[in-house]
Amino acid sequence: MSPSYAVSPQDLWNAIATYDAPQIIDVRRRDLYEASPHLLPGATWCDLANFAHRLPDLDRERPIVFFCKAGHDLSQRAAAELRADGYDAHILAGGYDAWTAAGLPLVDKAALDRIAPTRPSVWVTRRRPKIDRVACPWLIRRFLDPQARILFVDPDEVLAVARESGAIPFDVPDVELSHVGERCSFDTMLALFRLESDAHLHRLALIVRGADTARADLAPEAAGLHAVSLGLSALAGDDDHGLLARGFVIYDALFAWLRFAAGERHNWPAKAAA
Missing domain, CATH: 3.40.250.10 (Rhodanese-like domain)
Incomplete structure (x- = not known):
């Protein structure tokens, strides 16, 4: 800066x-x-x-x-x-x-005040995140509430924990912030908070959706994100927050590539062969 x-x-x-x-x-x-x-x-x-x-x-x-x-x-x-x-x-x-x-880009204030009226906010989802449950916390912390707390619990306990604690549930069935048709929870959050108008976040959403829903045809980078995400999960074991910290680096890097380096090409081997 x-x-x-x-x-x-x-x-x-x-x-x-x-x-x-x-x-x-x-x-x-x-x-x-x-x-x-x-x-x-x-x-x-x-x-x-x-x-x-x-x-x-x-x-x-x-x-x-x-x-x-x-x-x-x-x-x-x-x-x-x-x-x-x-x-x-x-x-x-x-x-x-x-x-x-x-x-x-701007965040829709009415939507954020409705979903997270008290900030710092608390969010809850399923344990053992891989793709969507890393992308969504990244979006929350980077664009909505930098001090947000993310809770990971067993899948069948998410709604109960949300009711008891007031945490905002996401990426589970029967809640607002989840998959809608072919779109994943990251898409839902981008649309709700009016961030999908940014071309780079829109492209990142395609990569996340492709990786999270077995649609590698949506973006060439989706297969790579899928592989890296599953590899991080295998390395992290049961350390959900450790995985989140490492995963944020991946999403920061993808977002930086989309904004600053997407046009860069590396073809040194091809030049050498010629």
């Missing part, structure tokens, strides 16, 4: 789901936040009046980007105060208005 005080909307979008991904803090006034139909992907809203209570939740090792409506006093005040305390804090140039004007 750019080391400058102000980060452009495009540079911030390019940093999401990368090793340099910042913590994104929405400091719009409460009335503007509540009236807004959208959220920036991966952003957490915070009332500046209570910001001191949030400081223990921030990772000092990662950059922080604040944004308000137009990049003026609220975000600049928050960034200035943290920079004075040694944090790597920045503002989003032009704020929320500049992000929307650039046509960058």
Whole structure:
């Protein structure tokens, strides 16, 4: 991410789901936040009046980007105060208005508030994840709620745990966030939260669906994702959260390839033969 005080909307979008991904803090006034139909992907809203209570939740090792409506006093005040305390804090140039004007992806706020009214949110699904149950947590943590907790339980206990704990069930029968026809749970989440409009996430969904539903014809990369996912599962054994951590690297890499390197070709052996 750019080391400058102000980060452009495009540079911030390019940093999401990368090793340099910042913590994104929405400091719009409460009335503007509540009236807004959208959220920036991966952003957490915070009332500046209570910001001191949030400081223990921030990772000092990662950059922080604040944004308000137009990049003026609220975000600049928050960034200035943290920079004075040694944090790597920045503002989003032009704020929320500049992000929307650039046509960058947004999360449907009403859908997220309905599904996860309390954040950090808790989600629950079946143990021993392989493809869809790694892709969905990746989408949740990278774009919906960076601090979300993911619970893995026996398949026949998912709904009971959801009822008792208030966790959001996914990728099990008879729940909203699951397979719909030929589409998998990752597709369902992308559509619900209005993220499928991003061409790269849309293409990633084809790869996930192809790997998860034995449709390698949907994308050339689907067979590779299927093989790597099953290999990770075999290595992880019963360590679901260890597998999740390793799996996130795979999805970060796939998303980075789609955005930054899909046009790159490696053909050195062919050149050597010629």
